[in-house]
Amino acid sequence: MEIFQLRGQEFIELCSLLKVTGLCGSGGMAKTAVAQGQVTVDGQVELRKRCKIRSGQTVGFEGRRIRID
Numbered sequence: 001m002e003i004f005q006l007r008g009q010e011f012i013e014l015c016s017l018l019k020v021t022g023l024c025g026s027g028g029m030a031k032t033a034v035a036q037g038q039v040t041v042d043g044q045v046e047l048r049k050r051c052k053i054r055s056g057q058t059v060g061f062e063g064r065r066i067r068i069d
Helices: 014-020 027-035
Strands: 002-004 039-041 058-061 064-068
Touching: 014 027, 014 039, 014 058
Parallel strands: 002 064
Antiparallel strands: 039 058, 058 064
């Protein structure tokens, strides 16, 4: 499991997280992955592209998981 640090921010939007962590190569790819139900947040499929991801949550995509600190 990888760890992503919010660094003083309250949250990060789901598509932005997928892009900055390299799980998706671009914002467009991230939006498509979310829209197709390929992304989970805390084990549940998440279809909201701008979902606010906060500390303590876990995001999964293509067998990789990222915990937010």
